[in-house]
Amino acid sequence: MPNEAARITNADRVLEFLRRQGKPLSAYEILEALRGEGVTAATTVYRALDKLLKAGHVHRIESLNAWTVCCEPHHSESPVFQICDICGNVREHVDSRLARNIAIMSSDSGFAPNHSVIEIHGCCSDCSPALLGA
Amino acid sequence: MPNEAARITNADRVLEFLRRQGKPLSAYEILEALRGEGVTAATTVYRALDKLLKAGHVHRIESLNAWTVCCEPHHSESPVFQICDICGNVREHVDSRLARNIAIMSSDSGFAPNHSVIEIHGCCSDCSPALLGA
DNA sequence: TTACATAGTGTAATATTATTACATTTATGC
DNA sequence: GCATAAATGTAATAATATTACACTATGTAA
Numbered sequence: 120m121p122n123e124a125a126r127i128t129n130a131d132r133v134l135e136f137l138r139r140q141g142k143p144l145s146a147y148e149i150l151e152a153l154r155g156e157g158v159t160a161a162t163t164v165y166r167a168l169d170k171l172l173k174a175g176h177v178h179r180i181e182s183l184n185a186w187t188v189c190c191e192p193h194h195s196e197s198p199v200f201q202i203c204d205i206c207g208n209v210r211e212h213v214d215s216r217l218a219r220n221i222a223i224m225s226s227d228s229g230f231a232p233n234h235s236v237i238e239i240h241g242c243c244s245d246c247s248p249a250l251l252g253a
Numbered sequence: 254m255p256n257e258a259a260r261i262t263n264a265d266r267v268l269e270f271l272r273r274q275g276k277p278l279s280a281y282e283i284l285e286a287l288r289g290e291g292v293t294a295a296t297t298v299y300r301a302l303d304k305l306l307k308a309g310h311v312h313r314i315e316s317l318n319a320w321t322v323c324c325e326p327h328h329s330e331s332p333v334f335q336i337c338d339i340c341g342n343v344r345e346h347v348d349s350r351l352a353r354n355i356a357i358m359s360s361d362s363g364f365a366p367n368h369s370v371i372e373i374h375g376c377c378s379d380c381s382p383a384l385l386g387a
Numbered sequence: 388t389t390a391c392a393t394a395g396t397g398t399a400a401t402a403t404t405a406t407t408a409c410a411t412t413t414a415t416g417c
Numbered sequence: 418g419c420a421t422a423a424a425t426g427t428a429a430t431a432a433t434a435t436t437a438c439a440c441t442a443t444g445t446a447a
Contacts, residue, residue, distance in 0.1 A: 126442080128395070147432070160398065165434065170395095181315040182370045184404095184433060201364045214358055220351045221373060228344070229378030230335045236316045238370040239355060244363030260413080262424070280404070294427065299405065304424095318404060318433095388447105395442070402435065412425065417418105 132156055133167040134176055134188065143185035143209050180209065182238045197235035203243035210243070266290055267301040268310055268322070277319035277343050314343065316372045331369035337377035
């Protein structure tokens with residue numbers, strides 16, 4: 120019978136680790152971190168990430184080749200990431216105005232959107248003062 | 254003296270090739286294509302792409318790991334790419350409403366944006382009918 | 388309880404994309 | 418000519434991602 124004490128899968132291990140770290144990590148960083156738990160091959164990590172991605176538990180940050188937990192699973196709109204190029208901090212937003220812009224631009228041009236990659240690089244509020252002080 | 258009959262550089266070769274192809278290509282696809290012109294190493298291609306990127310002549314499509322010519326050099330706003338996952342066609346847009354909303358979201362959250370990656374995956378108008386007919 | 392289907396895993400090899408380091412050559416300004 | 422910066426050549430290696438194939442665990446249903 121299926122029960123909640125089900126076996127811990129590699130996807131569980133990867134998700135838990137990403138949650139603990141709270142920042143985007145590369146697949147190989149995850150691999151190194153989970154060697155102690157018996158994860159020994161890149162394939163294993165990519166398989167886990169693939170499942171988590173399809174389930175909406177993680178996102179891939181294309182411009183960093185990195186993976187991060189979803190801030191609030193099951194939102195339907197495409198996430199927007201603010202990426203601080205100074206400290207590496209990444210913040211996820213869900214913005215309906217932006218989503219609307221994309222919908223309008225798409226219908227205007229006869230394009231049927233499926234998934235959007237929106238990654239804004241810049242400098243976060245923590246680092247702006249530091250930048251001025253430099 | 255500097256003149257317009259200056260030597261043809263690798264950047265020139267890469268840009269001309271990307272223009273001829275009119276679609277995003279990977280660095281290694283460019284490398285293979287330019288072997289006949291004496292380009293023999295990945296480094297050479299990456300160096301050329303780097304110069305072209307800084308000069309605003311090409312863009313990098315993060316979610317495809319590919320490179321493409323800029324539709325209209327020297328626009329200041331971040332480009333938006335519509336990527337057809339069926340036929341691979343990529344179309345570049347510049348959208349000031351989107352740019353404005355990114356600026357608003359940024360200032361609201363104390364983030365100083367520098368460069369935005371906006372890549373919309375989906376199905377273009379050429380392929381939508383084909384999809385229905387399938 | 389067997390049989391089957393499906394999801395999950397292990398392992399090795401390989402493909403793809405990108406960078407580093409160091410030596411050399413070519414253009415340009417003085 | 419000489420100094421300097423820009424561009425190039427070459428080799429090695431790093432970082433990211435996929436493929437193929439064999440095997441194990443779990444759930445379902447005759």
